[in-house]
Amino acid sequence: MTSKPLVSIVSAGMSKFGRFDGVYARELFVEAAKDAYEKCPNLDPKRDIKALIVGQMGESFEHQGHTGPTVADWIGLTPIPTMRTEAACSSSAVAIRAGLMAIISGLHDVVMVGGVEKMTHRKTSDVTEYLAMACDYPFEQWQGATFPGLFAMVGRAHMHKYGTTEKQMALVAVKNHHHGAMNPKAHMQKEICLEDALSSRVVAWPLKLYDCSLITDGASCLILTKPEIAKRFTDTPIHIIGSGHASDTIGLYERQNLTNLNAGRLAGEEAYKMAGVEPKDIDVAEVHDCFTIAEIVAYEDLGFCPQGKGGCLIEEGQTGLDGKVAVNTSGGLKAKGHPVGATGTAQACEIYLQLTEQAGKRQVKGAEIGLTHNIGGLGATGVVNIYKRG
Amino acid sequence: MAEVRPFTIESFYKFVGEGKLMAAKCNSCGAVILPPRPACTKCLSKDLKWIPIGNECKLLTYTVIHVSPKEFESRVPYALGIVKFNEGGQLLGMIRDIEPNKLQVGMTLRVNFETTSAPTTLPQTTPQWPQWPRFYFKPV
Numbered sequence: 449m450t451s452k453p454l455v456s457i458v459s460a461g462m463s464k465f466g467r468f469d470g471v472y473a474r475e476l477f478v479e480a481a482k483d484a485y486e487k488c489p490n491l492d493p494k495r496d497i498k499a500l501i502v503g504q505m506g507e508s509f510e511h512q513g514h515t516g517p518t519v520a521d522w523i524g525l526t527p528i529p530t531m532r533t534e535a536a537c538s539s540s541a542v543a544i545r546a547g548l549m550a551i552i553s554g555l556h557d558v559v560m561v562g563g564v565e566k567m568t569h570r571k572t573s574d575v576t577e578y579l580a581m582a583c584d585y586p587f588e589q590w591q592g593a594t595f596p597g598l599f600a601m602v603g604r605a606h607m608h609k610y611g612t613t614e615k616q617m618a619l620v621a622v623k624n625h626h627h628g629a630m631n632p633k634a635h636m637q638k639e640i641c642l643e644d645a646l647s648s649r650v651v652a653w654p655l656k657l658y659d660c661s662l663i664t665d666g667a668s669c670l671i672l673t674k675p676e677i678a679k680r681f682t683d684t685p686i687h688i689i690g691s692g693h694a695s696d697t698i699g700l701y702e703r704q705n706l707t708n709l710n711a712g713r714l715a716g717e718e719a720y721k722m723a724g725v726e727p728k729d730i731d732v733a734e735v736h737d738c739f740t741i742a743e744i745v746a747y748e749d750l751g752f753c754p755q756g757k758g759g760c761l762i763e764e765g766q767t768g769l770d771g772k773v774a775v776n777t778s779g780g781l782k783a784k785g786h787p788v789g790a791t792g793t794a795q796a797c798e799i800y801l802q803l804t805e806q807a808g809k810r811q812v813k814g815a816e817i818g819l820t821h822n823i824g825g826l827g828a829t830g831v832v833n834i835y836k837r838g
Numbered sequence: 839m840a841e842v843r844p845f846t847i848e849s850f851y852k853f854v855g856e857g858k859l860m861a862a863k864c865n866s867c868g869a870v871i872l873p874p875r876p877a878c879t880k881c882l883s884k885d886l887k888w889i890p891i892g893n894e895c896k897l898l899t900y901t902v903i904h905v906s907p908k909e910f911e912s913r914v915p916y917a918l919g920i921v922k923f924n925e926g927g928q929l930l931g932m933i934r935d936i937e938p939n940k941l942q943v944g945m946t947l948r949v950n951f952e953t954t955s956a957p958t959t960l961p962q963t964t965p966q967w968p969q970w971p972r973f974y975f976k977p978v
Contacts, residue, residue, distance in 0.1 A: 592913070593930060597903050597918055604899045701929055703928075
């Protein structure tokens with residue numbers, strides 16, 4: 449018996465994800481908002497939307513801060529209240545959390561939450577430097593650490609303790625590229641083979657180029673409402689029935705457990721409990737595969753398999769479209785792309801499409817319950833939400 | 839050992855510049871706080887003292903960086919590891935004087951200190967503060 453809805457999603461929108469030269473973040477957000485409006489003709493944005501909460505990681509990318517009003521202005525929603533949320537790669541997952549608080553408190557009945565990032569116009573070395581700001585600068589970057597390097601250390605610890613292999617990590621990339629090839633909004637709509645992944649150049653051993661997610665431009669948004677009024681806007685709302693959010697040390701190096709990401713695990717436990725569901729009940733999940741090892745770790749942290757068996761789960765094909773839980777049907781951060789601030793709400797967009805049977809070729813048949821798992825930095829933030837058909 | 843320095847990141851790196859690895863110890867609950875913080879993260883007490891951390895440590899995990907930030911480009915490929923000290927506390931740093939394929943989880947390493955305070959050229963985007971000395975690890 450699942451719990452009662454916390455809030456309802458009455459529409460979801462995404463810009464195309466990819467490389468868009470000469471386009472500003474706020475312009476990408478207009479595309480995402482337009483997509484959400486078109487899916488929900490009963491919504492009158494200027495009349496109905498009472499607040500806008502936008503996740504974005506970095507003002508460094510465009511020399512542009514104050515993202516809330518910037519976006520509200522460009523989508524014609526001023527003077528409604530608006531703000532930006534920041535939690536590195538989980539910036540828009542925490543925008544969803546803020547949206548939940550706004551609606552459950554009774555402050556607003558309809559809230560737009562979303563996220564955006566414009567990254568590809570920057571040199572890769574600059575992007576890497578900005579992203580690493582999500583870690584512990586004085587004790588990690590200053591000592592020579594990179595963001596892939598820190599996830600590589602999680603991977604090495606996992607290999608040592610559980611026998612996880614580079615091949616198993618590569619299989620995550622192969623699967624997610626396979627899914628991405630079926631998603632017309634994905635950055636990379638291209639299949640790759642195991643040999644491509646394993647022979648790509650080393651970035652931070654054991655991670656290779658194909659173990660890393662993409663630097664991408666994109667925006668995404670959701671229209672959240674009080675459950676009682678959702679049917680005013682659509683016959684097919686999706687309900688958020690559980691939500692969890694936790695934090696961990698800012699530095700990886702301090703942790704007793706280096707093989708998993710505890711904030712993601714705690715957020716999952718909280719969300720399952722609130723939703724009244726168990727890991728086996730999840731039909732479709734979008735998890736944080738910023739690096740392939742992170743998806744393997746997420747399987748374990750979310751209880752899709754026993755601790756240490758994440759590598760086996762991918763190798764057995766249990767997380768493909770026909771597996772026991774379909775993971776990253778959108779292509780994930782790996783193939784759909786990872787415009788960091790937009791990722792949290794983009795994951796929810798995919799679950800919305802799956803639970804409303806709009807996912808096209810990558811549709812998981814009869815999916816009733818979905819989950820999103822978004823990690824900030826090296827797991828210093830973890831957010832998990834659980835969704836159910838209305 | 840009666841150094842009265844504030845329990846800050848700046849103090850920690852000043853000690854590193856003097857060839858010493860120092861942690862805060864909570865006089866109230868006994869927790870070893872590495873890196874030091876202005877208050878104990880276990881019991882929130884501000885009654886702290888400085889304690890030295892021994893030279894030897896155990897390697898918990900590592901990576902070999904092939905794509906690095908600009909200031910480390912001349913060093914690639916280089917090994918990085920997370921180590922645990924007998925006194926408690928863990929740190930991350932470079933591992934030198936060893937072939938990457940000789941690295942093993944669980945091996946004992948020794949702490950060393952760079953002799954020059956700012957051995958690399960920082961890119962213009964990096965602010966002038968901080969300019970800390972670094973420690974690193976090498977095989978015993």
